[in-house]
Amino acid sequence: MVIRGCFLVLILFATFSCFSLKLCFGQDRITFSTPIKDSETLLCNNGIFRFGFFTPLNSTTRLRYVGIWYDKVQVQTVVWVANKDTPINDTSGVISISDKGNLVVTNGLNRLVWSTNVAVTVAPNATWVQLMDTGNLRLQDNGEILWESFKHPYNSFLPVMNFGTNNRTGENLNLTSWKSNTDPSTGNYTACISHSPFPQIMILKSNVPIWRSGPWNGQIFIGLPDSISLLFLDGFNVSNDNKGTFLISYATDSFMHHFNLDPDGNLYMRSWNTSTRAWMVDAIIPSTTCDAYNICGPFASCSLQEVPPCKCVRGYVPRNITEWNRGIFTSECVRRVPLKCNASTGGGGGGKGDGFFKMQKMKVPANVEKSIANEKDCPKQCINNCSCTAYAYDRGIGCMLWSGSLVDMQSLLGSGIDLYIRVSHSEFKTHGKRTVMITASVLGVVFIAAVCVLLACRTFKKRPVPPEKDRSAELLFQRMEELTSGNESASKQVKLKDLPLFEFEVLATSTDNFSLRNKLGQGGFGPVYKGILPEGQEIAVKRLSRASGQGLEELLNEVVVISKLQHRNLVKLLGCCIEGEERLLVYEYMPKKSLDAYLFDTLRQSILDWKARFNIIEGICRGLLYLHRDSRLKIIHRDLKASNILLDENLNPKISDFGLARVFQVNEDEANTRRVVGTYGYMSPEYAMEGFFSEKSDVFSLGVIFLEIISGKKNSHKEDNNLNLLAYAWKLWNDGQAASLADPTVFDECFEKEITKCVQIGLLCVQEFASDRPNVSTVIWMLTTENTNLPVPKQPAFIVRRRVSEAECSDQSSQKVSINDVSLTAITGR
Structure with missing residues (x-):
């Protein structure tokens, strides 16, 4: 009977399981x-x-x-x-x-x-x-x-x-x-795409605009802030x-x-x-007072840098100055001096006609009109139309014109485009002795330059003028040689004439005209696209943005640094392109993209098991050792971070993005700069605070990457008691629980000793004083040795608890840093 009862229970259990499985x-x-x-x-x-x-x-x-x-x-x-x-x-x-x-x-x-x-x-x-x-x-x-x-x-x-x-x-x-x-x-609010005539995002309240993004130019909405x-x-x-x-x-x-x-x-x-x-x-949209639609009224611009934020544009004054002074900006700005449209000339205020006042980095007004005019004819089309009040030109959009009131203008900090406001020629008259002196100085410089040009033309009038593209290449090579002058080994290593120069048309075709479908990501200096050359080779093309802050100097710097460096853990530069305003770099294509795309994604973290993570750690170290000691160029990267580590199809790491790197002379160990560049959270304290950088600055960044790879968490991640990643790792180390830092998706007891050792090495790399940190060759020795008697780490830098938001960043006049993903640069003259 007992056996029979157990058998019935088993049958009922199996029936219920099948039923549950069916429901599942x-x-x-x-x-x-x-x-x-x-x-x-x-x-x-x-x-x-x-x-x-x-x-x-x-x-x-x-x-x-x-x-x-x-x-x-x-x-x-x-x-x-x-x-x-x-x-x-x-x-x-x-x-x-x-x-x-x-x-x-x-x-x-x-x-x-x-x-x-x-x-x-x-x-x-x-x-x-x-x-x-x-x-x-x-x-x-x-x-x-x-x-x-x-x-x-x-x-x-x-x-x-x-x-x-x-x-x-x-x-x-x-x-x-x-x-x-x-x-x-x-509810009362709607977010939609408006075509007027260019696509832009709008937020409406009962069909009345309360925010707009500005028009789409093929890459961004040109009224959005950089972030x-x-x-x-x-x-x-x-x-x-x-x-x-x-x-x-x-x-x-x-x-x-x-x-x-x-x-x-x-x-x-x-x-x-x-x-x-x-x-x-x-992110929150809208996020500031100036983002509100037409907050300052017609013919006024809003700027977060101004107090009060609203200001009439050049040539206009408040209609009701009393209300304006009280901070009530609902009354519009009106023109100070009437236009003389019939006497207009094409000049910027020349003669007795109207001219244009240039406003930089602007969110352009609403109610734009599309024109087929090119960049040269765009101002002419506006000046010849008495109802035209402003124009702007963007390469991705073309010519934009405005008639009537100019509403919802905003001055942006980093993005935006140039807007030209139509004003009376009288607005261009000089004001005061300072303006006269500046004008006289400029005229004097122009006169001297003109004389020099005439003399040069007379001297070299018989010399043939090479094509523009050839001159660009010649200037490129000349500047690169200047960057490596004084470093004999660097000059031998970088054979400048061997560097391929791609034609812009070839790169545009390979990326399907820089189609967003081919976009791989966004770096601090511009978007990166996947391309396929005519012979079938896959490439990655970084197109430097005009608004990014990276110019010819940074591009040349990156070319000099990696054009001829060969190492399995460095991304290979295949060539570059400089034509007109275009600045492009061509790299080998990395199918797995960047390390951060795996580490910090909950759905992809498990792809990187502990063996893969240890291999990545070791590969980064070997690539960095090559930069510091083994290559003929001595290079400090200065922007080492997870998003700058790319992965090939076998998940082997390759260090990339050398735009901020510094080439050291053979006998040079450290340098000082007022041009502090890099990414907040990865920058060493001596560099972030005093501008001193050396191999040990990169070692600090390497230590942060160690801890991120082990934990699968960003350095800005906050644990209990508002501890950042470095502070949390330090706490676990002191509690004898270093292995608990490991990402639970990869933790295995058989790797516990290896994980603990990697945490210890990471903490040694992020010690506060540069002299306490190991160099990269020592880091590799510690990684590969069976010796467990390693140095005891001292307290890391930047572990003091702060009750701040994750988005907080430095705002000093001499430096500008970013949060985790994008490198920013601010230049201050010495």
């Missing part, structure tokens, strides 16, 4: 025969999103809505709602496939609450609904997607989802806010046919990111922090 496999879809009730949900296969009935968090009602939300997030985060304006009063609701094959929501009285409402030509039992891993809910039959939630967005924009307009299908994929945080019904522009450059795919179709999709392998239009009308970009188990705000 069917939990991501609804069919005609398997509707779900209020207490049931769908869960996508990767476990990130869930679909079903919910009541908003902190709601004082029991109203039930049907929606999609993040499943493993403790704080309820709903990303889509079906019946937003028709909630159900109780828990009697059912989600099912109707007799007509649509997905429907009905209440306890079987009355229709919501429906996909599409024409279905197949039998209802042939359609089903599935919750995809992307968070997209699809109604489909065997061969066609009939309806999907991504084509009907609400308040959230998820990775791989499209946002914008599709002229071919007539779709307007906009975001709409909730009415409040506890009420999912249709937001970099997000678009680095992580978005854009489809633009210039015929009314403009779609943006967020390109990331992690679905724990989303954009959300909140009930307050702000567009938030959020990412999930697995350590704090909370959403982190990566």
